[in-house]
Amino acid sequence: MIREKIFEWKNWKEMIHTTWNPKDPGVIRIHMIPPRFRLFRFIPSVVILNGNQILPLNESWAILLTIFIKELNQWGEGEMTQEQGRGILENTAVKMRKIFPNVSPEKFEEDLELIAEVFEDIARGREPKVEIGQMSIGEYAPYMTAPHRMDLMVSAMEKNERWNCNQHCLHCYAAGQIYSNVQELGTADWKRVIEKCQKARIPQLTFTGGEPTMREDLFELLKEARWFITRLNTNGIKLTREYCEKLREAELDNVQITFYSQDAEIHNKLTGALQYDKTVEGIKNALEAGLSVNVNTPLCAWNADYVETVKFLKSLGVTYVTCSGLIPAGNAVTDDSQNTRLSKEEIQKAVADAASYCWEHGMELSFTSPGWIEEKDLREMGLEVPSCGAALSNMAVAPDGTVVACQSCLDRENFGNILTAKWKDIWEHPDCRKYREFSAQMKQECPLGKEENHG
Numbered sequence: 001m002i003r004e005k006i007f008e009w010k011n012w013k014e015m016i017h018t019t020w021n022p023k024d025p026g027v028i029r030i031h032m033i034p035p036r037f038r039l040f041r042f043i044p045s046v047v048i049l050n051g052n053q054i055l056p057l058n059e060s061w062a063i064l065l066t067i068f069i070k071e072l073n074q075w076g077e078g079e080m081t082q083e084q085g086r087g088i089l090e091n092t093a094v095k096m097r098k099i100f101p102n103v104s105p106e107k108f109e110e111d112l113e114l115i116a117e118v119f120e121d122i123a124r125g126r127e128p129k130v131e132i133g134q135m136s137i138g139e140y141a142p143y144m145t146a147p148h149r150m151d152l153m154v155s156a157m158e159k160n161e162r163w164n165c166n167q168h169c170l171h172c173y174a175a176g177q178i179y180s181n182v183q184e185l186g187t188a189d190w191k192r193v194i195e196k197c198q199k200a201r202i203p204q205l206t207f208t209g210g211e212p213t214m215r216e217d218l219f220e221l222l223k224e225a226r227w228f229i230t231r232l233n234t235n236g237i238k239l240t241r242e243y244c245e246k247l248r249e250a251e252l253d254n255v256q257i258t259f260y261s262q263d264a265e266i267h268n269k270l271t272g273a274l275q276y277d278k279t280v281e282g283i284k285n286a287l288e289a290g291l292s293v294n295v296n297t298p299l300c301a302w303n304a305d306y307v308e309t310v311k312f313l314k315s316l317g318v319t320y321v322t323c324s325g326l327i328p329a330g331n332a333v334t335d336d337s338q339n340t341r342l343s344k345e346e347i348q349k350a351v352a353d354a355a356s357y358c359w360e361h362g363m364e365l366s367f368t369s370p371g372w373i374e375e376k377d378l379r380e381m382g383l384e385v386p387s388c389g390a391a392l393s394n395m396a397v398a399p400d401g402t403v404v405a406c407q408s409c410l411d412r413e414n415f416g417n418i419l420t421a422k423w424k425d426i427w428e429h430p431d432c433r434k435y436r437e438f439s440a441q442m443k444q445e446c447p448l449g450k451e452e453n454h455g
Contacts, residue, residue, distance in 0.1 A: 003098070003099045003100075004042075004059060004063065004099060007063055007099055008034070008063075011066055011070075012034035012035075012045075012066070014199075014201060015031055015032065015033055015034070015198075015201040015203065016031070016032040016034070016065070016066050016069050016070070017029075017030065017031050017032070017069070017203070017227060018030050018069045018072055018073055020119075028049060028050060028119060028120070029049070029050050029229050029253065030047065030048075030049060030069070030119065031047070031048045031203035031204075031229070032045055032046070032047050032048075032057065032062065032065055032066065032069070033045060033046045033047075033048065033148075033201060033203065034062070034066075035143040036143050036145060042059045043143045044056035044057055044058060044059075044062070044140075045057045045062040046140060047065070047119075048148060048203050048204070048229075049119055049122055050229060050253065053122045054137070054148070055122065056140075060100070060111075061111065061115060063096070063099060064092070064096060064108060064111055064112065064115070065115060067092050067095045067096060068088070068092045068112055071088045071091050071092050071095075072088055075088065089109055089112065090105070092108065092112070093105035093108045093109065096108045114129075114130065117129060118130060136442065137389070137392060137393055137440075137442075138439075138440045138441065138442040141392055141436060141439075141440035142440075144392070145200070145201060145424075145427060146200040146201050146202045146423070146427060147202060147389075147391070147392060147393055147394050147395045148202070148203060148204060148393050148394070149202070149203075149204040149205070149206060149393060149394040149395075150197050150202045150204070150205055150206070150394070150395055150396070150397060151205075151206045151208050151394060151395070151396040151397070151406070151407045152190070152193065152194075152205055152206065152207055152208065152396075152397050153174075153179075153180065153208055153209055153210060153396060153397060153398050153399050153407060154184070154185075154190060154207055154208070154209060154210075154212050154215055154218070154221065154399065155184065155208075155209030155210035155211055155212045155213075155214045155215055155399065156180060156181055156182060156183070156184045156209070156210055156399040157172075157174050157175055157176075157177075157180040157181050157209070157210050158180075158181040159184065164210060164211075164214060165209070165210055165211045165214065166211060166214070166235070166237050166238075166273065166275065167211070167235050167237070167271040167272055167273040167275065168271070168272030168273065169258075169270060169271050169272060169331065170269075170270050170271075170272065170331060170336060170337055170340070171270070171298050171300065171326050171327075171330075171331055171332045171337050171340075172330050172331040172332070173327040173329040173330040173331070173332055173407070173408050173410075174209070174210060174329075174330050174407070174410060175330040175331040176330055176331065177329065177330050177410035177411045178410060178411045179398035179399070179400070179402050179404060179410040179411070179414065180210065180330070180398065180399070180410045182398055182399050182400035182402070183399065183400055184215075184399045184400070185399065185400060185401055185419075187217045187220060187221070189401065189419060190217075190221055190224075191221070191224050192419060193397055193401060193418055193419065194221070194224050194225050194228075196418050196419070196423065197228070197418075198227055198228070199423070200423040200427075202228070203228060203229055204228055204229040204230075204231070205225050205228045205229070205230055205231070206230075206231040206232070206233060207221065207222065207225075207230070207231070207232045207233070208232075208233040208396075208407060209233075209399075210399070211234065211235055211237075212232060212233065212234060213232075213234050213237070213238040213239075213243075218232075219246050219247070219249075219250050222247070222250035222251070222252055223250045223251075226250075226251050229253050229254075230250075230251070230252050230253050230254075231252070231253060231254045231255070231256060232247065232252055232254070232255045232256065233256045233258070234255065234256070234257055234258070234282075235257065235258050235271070235275070235279060235282075236257040236258070236259070236278070236279040236282030236283055236286070237273075237275050237278045237279055237282060238282070239255075239257070239281075239282030239283075239285050239286050240281075240282075240285060241285045241288065241289070243285070244282075244285045244286050244288070244289035244291060245289055247286075247289070247291060248289050248290060248291060252291065253292060254291070254292040254293075254294060255286050255291050255292070255293055255294070256293075256294045256295070256296050256322075257279065257282060257283055257286065257293065257294070257295050257296070258295075258296050258297070258298070259279055259280075259283065259295050259296070259297060259309070259313070260297060260298070260302075260303050260309075261297075261302070261303040261309050262308055262309045262311070262312035262313075263303075263308075264276040264277070266302050266303055267279070269302065270300070270302060270303070280316070283295060283313075283316055283318065284316055284317075287316065287317045287318070292320075293318060293320070294320045294321070294322060295313050295318050295320075295321050295322070296321070296322045296323065296324070296368075297309060297321070297322070297323045297324075298323070298324050298325075298326055298327075299323055299324065299325060299326075299342060299347055299350055299351075300326060300337075300340040300341060300342060301340045301341070301342055301346075302340055304342060304346060304349075304350050305350075306323060306350045306351070306353070306354045307350070307353040307354045307356075307357050310354045310357055310358060310363065310365075311357065314361055314363060318363075319362065319363050319364060320363070320364045321354075321358070321363060321364070321365055321366075322365070322366045322367070322368055323350075323351060323354065323365070323366075323367055323368070324367065324368045324369040325342070325347055325369035325372040326341060327369075327408045327446075327448070328446070328448050329408045329409075329410065329411070329448060330408075330410070344372055344373065347372050347373065348372075348373050348374075348377060351365075351367050351373060351381065351383075352377075352381055355381040355382060355383060356381075359382060365383065366383065366384060366386075367383050367386060368386050369386060369446070370385075370386045370387050370388055370443070370444045370445050370446055371443075371444050371445040371446060375444060385444060386444070387439070387442040387443060387444055387445075388438065388439050388443065388445065388446055388447060389406070389439055390405040390406040390409065390435045390436075390438070390439050390447065391405040391406070391432050391433075391435035391436040391439060392435075392436045392439035392440060393439070394406055396409075397418055398410065398414075400417070401417045401418050401419045401420075402414045402416075402417050402418075403415045403416060403417070403418050403421075403426050405431075405432065405435040408448060409448065413431040413435075414431075415427075415429040415431060415432045416429065435447070
């Protein structure tokens with residue numbers, strides 16, 4: 001136990017990261033997040049694969065993976081010969097023997113091969129050959145020092161006192177909110193934010209807004225964030241072929257495109273812009289460029305025939321779709337938006353019809369709004385049950401660097417500015433802890449509008 005704890009004290013001061021097959025379609029980004037150090041207790045490390053799959057790792061495997069990744073990262077980029085790969089394995093075994101002297105080198109290699117198989121299976125959506133213990137994020141919450149995802153709102157809703165988006169969505173969650181209309185940080189400051197997120201051991205960044213493609217320096221910021229799992233939330237209007245190729249060159253891991261309806265009139269009406277054709281073309285271009293594409297649809301009375309939208313997206317080649325209820329923030333609390341709001345029964349039917357189609361046609365569907373559909377009904381549909389992740393699994397940085405619980409909480413408590421405050425002070429801010437305690441309960445509800453839950 002002493003050898004293990006000495007190793008953990010020396011080596012687990014930061015996140016352990018590497019990328020397998022970085023230049024191939026089968027890329028796997030691995031972020032291992034060590035827990036807070038405990039002298040007389042071991043808390044599982046958490047491995048995040050491609051920003052999606054989260055799994056706990058026991059002590060010996062966590063140490064083995066740490067040593068292997070450090071040896072692998074010393075190699076750098078470029079094709080590796082069989083002999084060079086053998087050398088990395090041998091060096092890993094030598095260092096492991098110093099910690100576990102009674103274990104043979106062959107056993108370490110067997111474990112590494114098994115770890116690689118497990119990671120490959122999970123990343124590809126296959127059932128792993130060995131049973132992996134489950135640990136919910138709620139259970140792991142006391143040992144976390146940062147969220148698993150930070151949403152960077154690089155584009156403000158207003159700039160130079162003018163509307164700063166190429167749409168004006170009826171349900172826009174950011175419209176009119178305090179921290180969505182603040183002055184944007186410049187390129188250098190956003191790079192500092194990205195650096196601070198890395199030091200805080202946050203594995204995933206989402207570039208969002210407003211509309212992040214309104215920034216001319218977006219590619220530069222994405223390249224600065226290559227260490228992370230990176231995602232882009234956009235309306236798709238600017239996704240020309242050339243633009244998508246640049247996103248791929250910047251090693252963007254996923255693009256989420258908001259698309260309201262297969263009906264052009266409805267889509268344009270909900271977005272407040274005549275850009276349906278450009279958004280559809282953007283989806284096609286992103287797919288053609290080989291980007292990982294997710295299409296998201298906020299549901300309301302005007303697009304309650306969601307299954308028809310899913311069928312249309314299937315015809316374009318989309319395989320992964322998400323949908324949600326309306327987030328009660330920004331424009332979505334106005335009368336015009338509220339008048340289109342679906343009941344829980346109506347949203348359940350819309351999602352159930354879409355889920356049935358997806359499972360029959362090889363598509364994946366996620367419903368992201370906690371509390372809208374009962375847990376038992378979601379499970380019957382074969383869908384995961386969403387819960388609030390504010391200040392736990394995800395947080396957000398407003399356009400001026402202000403840190404908030406999530407990108408929808410833009411008129412509520414803030415926890416300081418990431419450029420001026422220490423990360424520990426942000427994470428341990430009393431209001432941040434209140435949100436996190438609520439999220440750790442993994443309730444199927446959103447705290448927005450429920451002040452008693454967090455303040």
